[in-house]
Amino acid sequence: IIISSHKSNQIVLALFITFISATFIILNLNEYSPDVWRVTSYVYHDADDVTFIPQEWFLGKPLHDEESTIIHHYAFAENPSIFKYPDFSAAWALSIPLLDRLANKVRDDPLKSDFTIDLKHEVALYIWENGHGPRLTAVPELCTEPEHSPTAQHCATTLRRPAPLCGEPVKKEDIFVAVKTCKKFHSERVPVVKKTWEREASLLEYYSDHTDPSIPTIDLGVPNTERGHCGKTFAILERYISDAVPKTSWLLVVDDDTLISLPRLQMLLSCYNPSEPVCLGERYGYGLGQGGYSYITGGGGMVFSRAAVVRLLASDCKCYRDDAPDDMVLGMCLNALGLPVTHSSLFHQARPEDYSRDFLAHQVPISFHKHWNIDPVAVFNRWLKDESVSTRPHGLNKSTKEEL
Missing domain, CATH: 3.90.550.50 (Spore Coat Polysaccharide Biosynthesis Protein SpsA; Chain A)
Structure with missing residues (x-):
């Protein structure tokens, strides 16, 4: 899903179970817009020569490990909670500049990991790139609240409910x-x-x-x-x-x-x-x-x-x-x-x-x-x-x- 307006240029990824309020999500992602990029990220040469560098945004609802775990290859064993990765159920977003760079990176340097176990954690590690890339930025409006819950009024994304059922349960x-x-x-x-x-x-x-x-x-x-x-x-x-x-x-x-x-x-x-x-x-x-x-x-x-x-x-x-x-x-x-x-x-x-x-x-x-x-x-x-x-x-x- 590409979310685009005069202020915002992001790509949003979601699961089938995620309900998205398009208007609400555009309003919230405007905070992470090119206008913000121009203020926070530029290279100064002289008074007449300023190069603006678009900020790379990696947005989502953060998850963290309470203890080091085998499914994440015991990463960050000394402090597992320090590393945040997105809950895909809440949807997550990448700015187009980040997406473009990652596409070039994958093309020029294909993934070499043998096993893919927990994609959301591995995606966050790949984007972070040992500190050379952006960490996940928390967006409170990306939620996993029930779709019609009173607590979901501020949410741009919610989850549908209840347990999966498409007809009579299989006998x-x-x-x-x-x-x-x-x-x-x-x-x-x-x-x-x-x-x-x-x-x-x-x-x-x-x-x-x-x-x-x-x-x-x-x-x-x-x-x-x-x-x-x-x-x-x-x-x-x-x-x-x-x-x-x-x-x-x-x-x-x-x-x-x-x-x-x-x-x-x-x-x-x-x-x-x-x-x-x-x-x-x-x-x-x-x-x-x-x-x-x-x-x-x-x-x-x-x-x-x-x-x-x-x-x-x-x-x-x-x-x-x-x-x-x-x-x-x-x-x-x-x-x-x-x-x-x-x-x-x-x-x-x-x-x-x-x-x-x-x-x-x-x-x-x-x-x-x-x-x-x-x-x-x-x-x-x-x-x-x-x-x-x-x-x-x-x-x-x-x-x-x-x-x-």
Whole structure:
């Protein structure tokens, strides 16, 4: 969205869930106009020779980390809160001079980062350029308040509500849930699943390297690996389209330390057509600046329509090793097939502690991942318990897909 008036020349970026008051945002961005640039930024040569340098503006609602976090590669470990990055849900803006410079920079010096994990943080780092570029400037009128909230009267942007729903929630009988586990976690992680979200699943199987009738688990004949699990995941995909399990429209693949709200997932899936090849979750990227690919990070949960699984398995794309990273191999396969990877910020690869408090405040999250240094049952009860769908604040609007 390009916001332009006689005083303002900015480009504003927003998500589908963001409601923008165009008149209000133009009035507020006028504060960051060429008139301000001429006052604050110039090079003086002599009385008759003044060169005006347009000010570069990077505007948004600032987020910060409360503690150093793995999703930001533990950046600013000594003081994580010092670095601010924009909440994309509130919209964010770049002045045209900054945009022009960044476009030239990307063209002349392509991005060399291997992994794209949290785009909003990585964009802010790229713009800041180790202190050579502008920091994020806070604009109070860029908000994540509910669209019709009394507190949103001063806001140029607001969020639509409630949780994502585009029709009747998908029936739980139409979602097949595959939980990846192994013998050493049967007594540690599986009980957490059973205490929290297993009861919301109609069709669920645990896949392990060891058959345990008390859970029960299924041994797919794939040796356990310390990491990667590609062989196990592809065996799950094969089993899903076989006659061994009931036929459903959706497949959810999770780790044994994934915490997830299945009722919220049922609501979100009402926005998607299972007859199309849908691959949904938290999207990461690998080598995107050098022709790489996007992939769904596995810990937050990977959702596939039946059509997507059929297309995947009909191709020649396979695991190159049983311990290859399953989510990344799937991303390579999807990229080769030209199938899109759909991002939802409601899935989370890490724990709530690893995300900005303000970022989570306006979400109705679907999943978190990892039990490290937390009480996973308490985390589930606070963030994901199904009755909180109607009581937690604003998420997404009816009839919207959540996609970045």
